[in-house]
Amino acid sequence: MSAIFGIFHRDGRPVNPEELARMQAALAHRGPDGAGAWHDGPAGLGQLMLHTTPESLNEHLPLLSRDGRLALTADARLDNRDExxxxxxxxxxxxxRLADSELILAAYESWGERCVERLLGDFAFAVWDRREQQLFCARDHMGVKPFYYYCSDRLVAFASEIKGLLALPQVPRRLNEVCVADHLALLFEDPCITFYQDIVRLPAATTLLVTAAQQRTQRYWTLDPTYELRLGSDQEYAEAFRAIFSEAVRCRLASAYPVGALLSGGLDSSSITCTARDLLGAQGRDPLHTFSAVFPDLPESERRRIDERVFRDTVLASGAFVAHEIRADQLSPMGDLARMHWHQDEAFFGPNLYIHWALHGAARQQGVRVLLDGTDGDTTVSHGWERLAELARRGRWWQLYQQADACARHYRSSRWWFIAQLGFAPLVPEPVTAAWQTLRGRRQPPWGDRSVIHPDFARRIGLAERVAAFSRPTRNPWRSARQKHAAALSSPLLSSTLELADKVAAGCGIEARYPFFDRRLIEFCLSLPVEQKLHNGWDRIVMRRAMEGVLPPVVQWRKIKANLSPNFQLRLLACERERLEAVLHEHVPLVADFVDLAALRQAYQQYAGQPEQFNSEAIMVYTVANLALWLHSKPLTRDLSRPEAPVSYTEEPQPLANAP
Structure with a gap:
């Protein structure tokens, strides 16, 4: 991942080159292949380069238009170059010889702000218009490329990471307690919020326009949950999926360096890996590197829930791979936490992020710069469980019974559970559910019945109202299955996940690419009839059919997913007991205003007594520890009246402790 950064003094002051130099130094780890900066009057732009695509080898940024009117900086990979x-x-x-940034600049010259509607791929960019004295910025459809900014009456600054903004003396470092509450409640629905009051994220599929007098954000792309694709047969749907999916993978193979893929043995990662293998072979390119996490030393009872080696090995046995693995059962979930906090710039919720650190470290050692990742294939393709509620809503009782019975046979569960929980429960209005829970004495805070959030803090923040406001649209019992699918695809949780992953990749000099976040594939999957998502107990049925002849059948038709929680629960306590107990005692003042300490200690005692049994308690303890240790490392202020001096972020990241 490359980096971009920039400044616009809205009060007309000329940019001091030292300001750009500070930002560049803070983001140096993202640009091993060069850096550039440009300034003119009140505006300045910068970029740090990570070469990945062949076209990027000759790319130099910032880029000026021929007439000198426009200046552009970008972190971008375009998929519709020929178009x-x-x-x-x-x-x-x-x-x-045409770099992607040149295409973006030409698109802006031709189509102005609406150029983003014509771009396909992953991008974050900014254009300074000297004549109009305005800054225009944009982020890609799903938020693969990060974009943070600070805006006051006098200054707007942007960067690929928060540390680039904190390098400026003018940017305050004030703790955002609303974000603290969201973190503790595991609420990820605010598309703009960060742990800093004055720094925000530009949401996915959104543009930002700033002049001296105005600031405006505008969404340029939304999903259409009303359109349904109608083809003639199941085979036609499968062939259409395969064509679009293959194109999504092909576009993400553009690289002047070795290409890798994360391979767990699941349906999503295996589909990407096998498709990429076939495409690389057809192009006569080097074989695909694969990177997998294994857990051979876990107790047998826990290993059964997590071990996917039989599926992974079946994929690898089909040939033409260079396979690598890491021993995730020897890692600590908090072993690299200080380094993770340095890269993430915030406290974060990522119980399995330590595995990704190690996998990316292994990829870096092999010279891989492009790593394919199957993140959230489930969300894009959809398991299709909403079909059961839709059948119930339409009164199609016999079909509901048939589908629930097929699901029960597949998953060795009760058909009545599927009918009750996935068929009828989603149709019950939330007020009715709440009233029933109250009558039974089981009414709990909306953020969970085992939360450790301090009640006074929750009331002061208005957390209950905040959770209700974000969840209200999802509680409409009369939404169609496609509307629910569209809501899942539009959730800010996805861009939050991508931002975490971006910083992991950037820390290893890698660009992560996500075939399942291809806009064409997303729009196609959303448009599918619900029976192409769930049929006769098989979820993601269109994808399974499409992978005929691509995947080994044992992977194509596998029924269950691995659960990584056993390794997290056992390794966290085995490796970090001392540090967790230090949080409960030494770091208590840092979180005392936010956390019910008695509830936290009780959760820890339950978890420490039986680590394999108390997953929710392990998550609570980890979430608080992550927050407390981040607060301990940052000189933040809760005084809303004054900014703090900039913290230095110029030290070079050291090798990751968890990297092999």
């Missing part, structure tokens, strides 16, 4: 080259009439130049 843009034709539309922009750039065919007189060799495509291999």
């Amino acid at each position: 843009l080259i034709a539309a922009l009439d750039l065919r007189d130049r060799p495509a291999a």
Whole structure:
């Protein structure tokens, strides 16, 4: 992942080159292949380069238009290059010599702010218009590329990471207690919030326009839950999925360096891996590197829930891979926490992030710069469980019974559980559910019945109202299955997850790419009839059919997913008991205003007594510990009246302790 950064003095003051130098130094780890900065009057832009695509090898940023009116900085990989080259009439130049940033600048010159509607791929960019004295910024459809900014009456600054903004003396470092509450409640629905009151995220599929007098954000893409694709047969749907999915993978193989893929043995990662293997082979390119986590030393009872080696090995046995693995059962979930906090700039919720650190470290050692990742394939394709509620809502009782019975046979559960919990329960209005829980004495705070959030803090923040406001749209019992699917695909949780992953990849000099977040694939999967998502007990049925002849059948038709929680629960306590207990005692003042300490200590005692049994308690303890240790490392203020001096972020990241 490359980095971008920039400044616009809204009061007209000229940019001091030292300001850009501070930001560049803070983000240096993201640009091993060079850096550039430009400034003119009140505006300045910068970029740090990580070469990945062949076209990026000759890319130099910031980029100026021929007439000098526009300046652009970008972290981008475009998937519709040929289409843009034709539309922009750039065919007189060799495509291999046209960098993606040049296409974006040409698109902005031709179409202005609406250029983002014509771009396909992963991007974050900013354009300074000298004539209009305005800054225009944009982020890709799903938020793969990060974009943070600070905006006051006098200054707007942006960067790929928060540390780039904190390098400026003008940017305050005030703790955002609303974000603290969200973190403790595991609420990830605010698309803009950060742990810093004055720093915000630009949401996915959103543009930002700033002039001296105005600031405006605008969403440029939304999903359409009303459109349904109608084809002639199951086979036609499967063939269409396979074509779009293969194209999504092909676009993400563009690289001048070795390519890798994360491979667990699940349906999503295996589909990406096998498709990429076939495409690379057809292009005569080097074989695909795969990176997997294994857990051979876990107790047998726990290993059964997590071990996917039989599926992974079946994929690898199909040939043409260079396989690598890490021993995740020898890692600590908090072993690299200080380094993680340095890269993330915030407390974070990522119980399995330590595994990703190690996998990316292994990829770095192999010279891989592009790593394919199957994150959230479930969300894109959809398990299709909403079909049961839709059948119940339409009164199709016999079909509901048939589908529930098939699900029960697949998952060795009760058909009546599927009918009650997935068929009828979603149709009950939330007020009715709440009233029933109250009558039974089981009414709990909306953020969970085992939370350790201090009640006074929750009331002061208005957490109950905040949770209700974000969850209200999802509680409409009359939403169609497609509307629910669209809501899941639009959740800010996805961009939050991508931001975490981006910083992991950047810390290892890698660009992560996500075929399941291809806009074309997302729109296609959303448009599918619900019976193409769940049929006769098989979830993600269209994808399973599409992978015929690509995946080994044992993987194509596997029924269960692995659960990584056993390794997290056991390794956290085995490796970090001393540090967890230090949080309960030495770091208590840092979180005392936010956390019910008695509830926290009780949760820890339950978890410490039987670590394999108390997953919710382990998560609570980890979440508080992550927050407390981050607060301990940061000179933040809760005084709303004054900014703090900038903290230095210029030290070079050291090798990750968990990296092999």
